[in-house]
């Protein structure tokens with residue numbers, strides 16, 4: 297018999313806005329007048345998000361084309377100077393623009409940066425010593441943005457070619473988007489607990505310890521300063537979600553979720569689901585296979601609690617991210 301889903305909370309997520317290095321969208325803003333159009337950003341992902349293109353070097357008036365810059369000096373305080381003319385130092389201008397930009401990104405749910413750029417690179421940007429030698433740093437713009445907005449999901453286009461990092465980033469973007477939506481409403485203890493509860497299995501797939509820490513944070517909300525707890529909660533949550541998920545943790549969550557179907561599924565269906573989870577554990581099939589079966593069975597045997605869990609459909613399925621992990 298099909299159980300009814302009367303109390304399942306509605307699930308919808310507004311379309312995220314993602315800030316992006318303009319050259320990745322194909323804009324001719326690079327120092328040589330070229331671009332670095334990225335096919336995945338401008339193709340599949342563009343169907344589900346809106347972009348806010350930002351080119352810091354053009355924004356500070358360097359023009360197109362312009363003399364190339366690179367990072368020099370101390371890794372703790374690198375300077376962005378002209379490659380041919382070291383007296384051209386645009387560090388302060390880039391930092392001022394980044395501080396201004398950080399203040400304008402309240403509605404943005406993620407940032408995709410151009411790798412290796414002295415302005416936009418997230419990490420491993422070449423840093424030249426004043427007296428020779430090379431180290432690595434972050435681009436000037438990227439560093440300020442990450443310092444000012446530590447919860448904002450940030451990635452580079454090159455790393456997004458890794459299916460696990462790609463899925464991880466998109467997952468964080470959608471969680472953060474839901475959080476931004478949640479914080480638009482009046483903050484209540486009940487709302488906070490509900491938000492946490494609906495992300496239970498998503499967080500558990502990344503870290504059981506983080507799930508317990510988040511639970512402890514929300515365990516005593518009487519008389520506390522709720523906005524302070526909310527700030528601590530989202531910082532811990534976004535940090536936990538950065539953790540790379542492995543098959544073992546997904547298997548653990550899949551088995552937990554499958555447990556809700558026990559009273560409803562017949563022996564053959566139960567066996568098929570268990571085999572799909574085992575095949576996923578052995579890396580014979582991608583995550584989409586057991587997820588597809590779970591979603592299929594929960595459509596026939598809805599469960600109000602699982603129906604509210606974002607783990608089953610954390611972002612648009614058409615992105616196909618779970619086909620590759």
Ligand code: SF4
Pocket residue numbers: 317318319320325326327350351352353354410413415416
């Ligand atoms: S990497 Fe950043 S600064 Fe360089 S062209 Fe692209 S958007 Fe502009």
